[in-house]
Amino acid sequence: MLAGDRLALARLITRVENRMPGVAEIMRSVQPRLGRAHVLGVTGPPGAGKSTLVDRLTARLRAERSSVGVIAVDPSSPFTGGAVLGDRIRMQAHTLDPDVFIRSMATRGSLGGLAAATGDVIKLMDAFGFPWVLIETVGVGQTELDIIRQADTTVVTLVPESGDSVQAMKAGLMEVADIFVVNKADRDGAHALMAELRFSVHLHYSSSVSAKDIDWEIPVLAAQATNDVGVAEILAEVKHHRRALEEAGALGKRRQARRRAELRTLLVEEFAGRVMAAVERDPELVAVIDAVAGGTLDAYSGVERILARLLRQP
């Protein structure tokens, strides 16, 4: 893979995505080659045109002769299962381009599993040599937040139709957004949404600038991604944000914080597996589990007894 073999990259991604044996070795060996890619996240509610925007951004980056890795993540359960398939179709224009590598990732069973797997796939693409890695997620839920926090720059895409709920989601959006895009900006309500976002952004900026690692007032841009309108401006703003991060020394700090969080998740996952295995080997603890399952013992008391026994051996 490090020699530029796309097929090898695809195979490694599959290994990592399915958490197959050897993941630790793979990630260890790519570690020295990490940190060159800029990771751009695109999120927003369903129907905001995220895939189209990612497609147009990819086309612009290709016009600059950059190669691009794209990860379309769909962490959703039954109710939005169609997104992955749709992404693949929408990105068709680039599937024959050897300098664009597109990968869809869907729900993993385990807690934190998808965010961790996405982080590893980002690293594989980074190590492969893509200067840009684009992550798209259907923007709902904790898992998506964990995914989007792995981006260096995050574009939150809204549409005029999402206007009525912006009020409620504003606080959370301000935390994740580095750039706001109002897509489908030819529709009714686009101007009002932009004005509202600009007002909120400015208030938020004034109140939080001293607490931030960079001096950055979130720009609010209009776009019509399907017609390639406003896409050049978005890319320029992404690059602007990247420079601002670098100049403030914030890019390194953010990546450090991210690696710390990633270590914590992996550690907890690994421990959880070992604890459950230890419990299931011990007949006395199996009896505790059965009592909880049978409803004669509450879960908190069960946990207490299990911990008392497992930790007795100090």
Add this chain to the structure above:
Amino acid sequence: MLAGDRLALARLITRVENRMPGVAEIMRSVQPRLGRAHVLGVTGPPGAGKSTLVDRLTARLRAERSSVGVIAVDPSSPFTGGAVLGDRIRMQAHTLDPDVFIRSMATRGSLGGLAAATGDVIKLMDAFGFPWVLIETVGVGQTELDIIRQADTTVVTLVPESGDSVQAMKAGLMEVADIFVVNKADRDGAHALMAELRFSVHLHYSSSVSAKDIDWEIPVLAAQATNDVGVAEILAEVKHHRRALEEAGALGKRRQARRRAELRTLLVEEFAGRVMAAVERDPELVAVIDAVAGGTLDAYSGVERILARLLRQP
């Protein structure tokens, strides 16, 4: 609370929801009073009219002189943050009824935290004596699945507009649904959606009946919840499902499996907290964390070193 004091119930729920000290004691003391409530889950995509349906079902149960506990859970991040507020407004008709207790719950920070907290709130309502506990969730994501799995009977609500994505979500929906409701059934496409669901349900039933704990072909019902059309039929079907569960001995088995899963989640959470505390107290392990944060060591190697040190004391 056990004497029927609603204010005491509300205070206990707040304690449990915020994971304040004393949760274990509270849950221990209500344990002997559990298992009488039937837990009815209502889920589906945003905009399917779940809150209205819950409101109408509550009215019907009240007409039968049953008291009702309602939990509106919104596990979503920034993008759907408006649901909780909306629920409160929609349920206003019942807020003055002393035999209806409505509680909204929103995102918790910790992994698995919201599902666990919801489970505990269900128990408090059960112990308080509500024969019916209704849970409504915005149906997207892993957390919602963990929440809805705590219901004895689950109603999946769809609308004709969700038709185009039913294809993709079908497999997952069949796993959670005990009853399908096509709401807003006066709209275009309702008949087609019902026909499609019935066909899928029947195929699924034929292929999986031997593996199921009850012999139940998921009914597909039409409704217009805003006009109270079809709601009586839904409630009748819920009761029918409950009887089927009881007669097959499946209700007890499902609850056992649920308590087992709940214990596992609590145990893993508790261990995670202790492991992280142990790591942060140990300067050598703090050095490992710093190496991972600094990018000189990969996360998998970091986990390996931490485990080797923590587990050396056997």
